[in-house]
Amino acid sequence: MSNDTVSFAPVDPKNYGRAGRLYHGLTTVDFVGRRKIWFSVSLVIIVLGLGSLAIRGFNLGIDFKGGSSWEVLAPNTSILNMTHAVEKAGLTNPSVEKLGSDTYQVTADINALSQSQQAVVTTQVVDAMAKTAHANPIQVSTSNVGPTWGGQITNKAFEALIVFFIAVVAYISIRFEPKMAIAAFIAMVHDLLVTVGVYSIFGFQITPDTVIAILTILGYSLYDTVVVFDRVRDNTQGVLKGGDLTYSEMVNLSMNQTLARSINTSLVAILPVLSVLLIGADLLGATTLRDYGLALFVGLMSGAYSSIFIASPLLAWMKEREPRYRDLAVRVNVRTDRRTLTASSAALQGAQTSASNARPQRSGGASGTIQARARKPKRR
Amino acid sequence: MPPQVGSRRSLIVSLVLTVAIAFGSLAATLSLGWGPKLGLDLAGGLSVVYKPTTQASLADMQEVVTILTNRVDGLGVSGATVNLQGTEVVVSVPGVKDARQVLAAVGQTAQLLFRPVLCEAGVGTKLVKTPLPACAPQYQDTEANLNVNTTTGNPVNIAPDPAFTDIASTKPAKDLAQDTVLLPLLGQPGVRYVLGKSELTGHSIKKAIAQQDQAGAWVVNYTLTSTGSPLWDKVAAENFHQLLAIELDGVVQSAPLIQPNQASFTSFDGQGQISGSFTEASAKTLALAMNFGALPVRLQALTTVTVSPTLGHSALVAGLGAGLAGLALVLLYTILYYRALGLVIVFGLAVTASLLWAIISALGHTAFAPSFDLAGVTGLIVSIGITVDSYIVYFERLKDEARAGRSVRSSVDRGFRSAWRTVLAADTVSLLAAVLLYIIAVGDVKGFAFFLGLSTLMDVFITWYFTRPLVVLLGRRGSSSTSKLSMAAGLHAGAPSE
Numbered sequence: 001m002s003n004d005t006v007s008f009a010p011v012d013p014k015n016y017g018r019a020g021r022l023y024h025g026l027t028t029v030d031f032v033g034r035r036k037i038w039f040s041v042s043l044v045i046i047v048l049g050l051g052s053l054a055i056r057g058f059n060l061g062i063d064f065k066g067g068s069s070w071e072v073l074a075p076n077t078s079i080l081n082m083t084h085a086v087e088k089a090g091l092t093n094p095s096v097e098k099l100g101s102d103t104y105q106v107t108a109d110i111n112a113l114s115q116s117q118q119a120v121v122t123t124q125v126v127d128a129m130a131k132t133a134h135a136n137p138i139q140v141s142t143s144n145v146g147p148t149w150g151g152q153i154t155n156k157a158f159e160a161l162i163v164f165f166i167a168v169v170a171y172i173s174i175r176f177e178p179k180m181a182i183a184a185f186i187a188m189v190h191d192l193l194v195t196v197g198v199y200s201i202f203g204f205q206i207t208p209d210t211v212i213a214i215l216t217i218l219g220y221s222l223y224d225t226v227v228v229f230d231r232v233r234d235n236t237q238g239v240l241k242g243g244d245l246t247y248s249e250m251v252n253l254s255m256n257q258t259l260a261r262s263i264n265t266s267l268v269a270i271l272p273v274l275s276v277l278l279i280g281a282d283l284l285g286a287t288t289l290r291d292y293g294l295a296l297f298v299g300l301m302s303g304a305y306s307s308i309f310i311a312s313p314l315l316a317w318m319k320e321r322e323p324r325y326r327d328l329a330v331r332v333n334v335r336t337d338r339r340t341l342t343a344s345s346a347a348l349q350g351a352q353t354s355a356s357n358a359r360p361q362r363s364g365g366a367s368g369t370i371q372a373r374a375r376k377p378k379r380r
Numbered sequence: 381m382p383p384q385v386g387s388r389r390s391l392i393v394s395l396v397l398t399v400a401i402a403f404g405s406l407a408a409t410l411s412l413g414w415g416p417k418l419g420l421d422l423a424g425g426l427s428v429v430y431k432p433t434t435q436a437s438l439a440d441m442q443e444v445v446t447i448l449t450n451r452v453d454g455l456g457v458s459g460a461t462v463n464l465q466g467t468e469v470v471v472s473v474p475g476v477k478d479a480r481q482v483l484a485a486v487g488q489t490a491q492l493l494f495r496p497v498l499c500e501a502g503v504g505t506k507l508v509k510t511p512l513p514a515c516a517p518q519y520q521d522t523e524a525n526l527n528v529n530t531t532t533g534n535p536v537n538i539a540p541d542p543a544f545t546d547i548a549s550t551k552p553a554k555d556l557a558q559d560t561v562l563l564p565l566l567g568q569p570g571v572r573y574v575l576g577k578s579e580l581t582g583h584s585i586k587k588a589i590a591q592q593d594q595a596g597a598w599v600v601n602y603t604l605t606s607t608g609s610p611l612w613d614k615v616a617a618e619n620f621h622q623l624l625a626i627e628l629d630g631v632v633q634s635a636p637l638i639q640p641n642q643a644s645f646t647s648f649d650g651q652g653q654i655s656g657s658f659t660e661a662s663a664k665t666l667a668l669a670m671n672f673g674a675l676p677v678r679l680q681a682l683t684t685v686t687v688s689p690t691l692g693h694s695a696l697v698a699g700l701g702a703g704l705a706g707l708a709l710v711l712l713y714t715i716l717y718y719r720a721l722g723l724v725i726v727f728g729l730a731v732t733a734s735l736l737w738a739i740i741s742a743l744g745h746t747a748f749a750p751s752f753d754l755a756g757v758t759g760l761i762v763s764i765g766i767t768v769d770s771y772i773v774y775f776e777r778l779k780d781e782a783r784a785g786r787s788v789r790s791s792v793d794r795g796f797r798s799a800w801r802t803v804l805a806a807d808t809v810s811l812l813a814a815v816l817l818y819i820i821a822v823g824d825v826k827g828f829a830f831f832l833g834l835s836t837l838m839d840v841f842i843t844w845y846f847t848r849p850l851v852v853l854l855g856r857r858g859s860s861s862t863s864k865l866s867m868a869a870g871l872h873a874g875a876p877s878e
Contacts (some may be wrong), residue, residue, distance in 0.1 A: 144684040160820040219813030249755045261776040269765030272706025278700045292758040
């Protein structure tokens with residue numbers, strides 16, 4: 001029976017290519033120092049989005065404006081035929097769209113008519129579409145939304161959003177710390193603004209499903225941020241005693257250590273959503289899937305970006321304003337014997353830091369005096 | 381206290397039990413032939429959301445639910461549900477062959493009111509007058525004016541009050557029980573009635589049936605509820621030898637005379653009969669209205685959706701196809717990246733999927749669970765990411781430990797402890813979102829939140845009872861680093877080729 005302990009050789013970042021460094025958590029991206037770049041990118045997107053919102057507004061679906069839509073699976077017809085058919089059936093100015101390979105969707109607002117007239121027109125349109133599609137009338141899906149319905153969904157969503165924000169800020173404040181809660185909150189607002197802006201810029205239609213998806217994204221983005229903050233908290237716990245690294249450097253280190261995870265996580269989240277969007281919606285024409293997929297895709301991208309490039313740099317920036325961390329930064333900087341701490345050596349130290357009980361397998365090399373040991377089991 | 385990673389024996393027990401429960405319950409649900417309760421957008425069907433036009437109490441809304449349930453059940457379709465969501469009533473009828481017919485029956489959202497007839501009025505559409513003027517004394521349908529002949533049962537014919545000629549009928553929104561209203565008579569254009577305040581609603585009617593009497597004429601026989609009976613007698617006594625209009629949804633269905641063949645009022649004793657110039661169809665319509673029109677509040681359809689079974693089916697295929705393709709991509713990626721550990725993810729997802737399917741199918745047999753719709757499918761697809769992430773968090777921790785020169789054996793224990801904290805914190809946030817959405821949101825969102833929350837809980841469960849024992853056991857066994865697929869290879873070997 002093998003009782004062998006497989007031990008690993010220490011790593012040297014120089015031996016790895018770019019992907020290798022990422023794989024081993026040895027990347028040296030200066031997340032905190034370059035925060036102005038990251039913030040600017042987001043700011044540009046958000047300003048563009050809000051500008052578009054101010055000028056063009058949203059492309060609201062019938063669920064918000066009120067209106068009716070009909071859908072039928074019709075392999076052998078054209079948009080033109082369908083339009084003629086429904087106009088003859090009594091619709092003025094209908095919008096006819098082809099979804100996926102052969103699903104036709106007709107949208108029109110008939111709320112101005114009385115209830116009984118609406119019923120008549122709805123029936124006529126169903127019959128006309130069925131005839132054009134060479135199908136039975138029961139094959140036609142209908143959706144009729146009164147003018148007040150969408151407002152309710154939006155109100156409920158806003159209600160959910162506010163309660164969610166409060167709950168999340170409270171939870172992170174207690175579980176982690178208030179500054180992390182603020183950074184996570186700002187990252188969420190960022191995702192919300194980016195998604196909303198992108199929707200306005202590209203004129204994507206907003207449906208209740210979009211609203212649901214946006215709420216999910218916020219949860220997901222937060223999940224991502226929490227994982228990164230968990231590591232930041234671990235690493236920064238002893239940073240004051242150490243005196244080798246400033247808070248920002250420690251955050252940078254944590255970010256680089258969790259970068260592989262962040263990228264992997266975002267990939268495994270985005271792959272299924274992309275599949276929903278491409279296979280489910282485009283190929284097979286399920287509109288609900290398209291509504292979800294699009295919002296989730298935009299939001300997940302934004303969420304991945306915000307947890308890496310917004311939340312943590314913001315946290316570092318806020319923490320550096322605390323006197324004790326400012327003092328630490330001064331101390332670290334004036335230490336004359338301090339080696340120039342490149343990001344890469346910081347990363348190397350971090351690798352050791354994360355398991356400081358291990359036998360030091362390297363002699364010399366990194367300074368190795370960091371006490372930033374985090375995983376104290378008693379703290380829970 | 382940190383979580384204890386556990387002894388070898390307890391790890392094996394936990395692992396075997398989890399796998400056995402997962403696959404056992406899957407086999408059980410499959411052999412029972414249970415499947416998830418599919419939502420409308422997947423199975424096809426009809427969904428209507430109704431809202432009361434005026435403020436309604438919870439008791440009123442619960443009564444609405446009962447009545448609508450009766451209506452739907454009366455149509456003989458299975459699997460229909462009527463739910464109260466906040467102040468709205470959601471009617472869902474899955475897999476309906478002809479949605480239109482159901483819609484017509486369920487969508488009849490009227491309330492039934494009994495009102496005394498004050499006087500008759502001619503045609504008129506122009507003026508809107510509130511309140512209405514009083515009927516002139518000579519046109520009033522009072523007991524004295526009508527002067528019913530008890531032998532023939534016929535009253536004196538009273539002409540319409542010309543004062544109402546130009547006044548439009550009362551709009552449905554203004555048709556309130558406590559007001560005097562002007563409404564048309566069903567099926568007789570040109571005949572309208574000025575009606576008094578309603579003191580009796582459809583609640584009082586227990587049951588009404590259209591039947592033929594001995595002479596073969598169509599009549600409607602009705603019975604009253606125990607609370608309705610004295611009310612009815614009171615109203616009937618007040619209107620003895622006068623017309624009592626039965627109003628449904630702003631239209632007078634019928635305005636029969638009270639006991640025209642009797643010299644004085646006698647108690648109805650909980651039952652009665654409406655006779656007159658009924659056809660079979662009109663008698664049945666009135667009976668139906670009296671049975672089911674008794675909604676305590678007026679309802680307005682906020683949204684009506686019908687999904688054809690074919691489109692529903694194609695949406696189901698699209699959802700499943702997208703889910704499977706996404707899953708395959710994720711699995712491929714994790715195997716390439718983590719090698720042997722990637723296989724742990726594959727096995728873990730299989731266990732999770734078995735458990736989820738079993739739970740969803742079992743829930744499909746209870747009234748509690750929301751039906752499995754496209755929003756739910758999306759919730760599950762999104763949760764693939766969250767589930768796999770728990771593995772990634774753990775494996776990345778393992779890599780940290782390994783980089784620091786620890787053995788695989790001790791890495792798996794230490795790595796798990798720190799990953800477990802992260803997973804718990806992150807899943808708590810996810811669960812928080814799901815629970816809040818479930819409580820606050822309406823409609824489809826509920827299903828979405830439910831399935832997201834369910835799979836998040838599942839993630840916590842699987843991480844502790846499956847991933848932990850499996851990886852720790854694998855780690856303790858020690859593994860040869862020569863195999864490309866070994867655990868060490870997954871942690872240590874070079875990065876995946878770009």
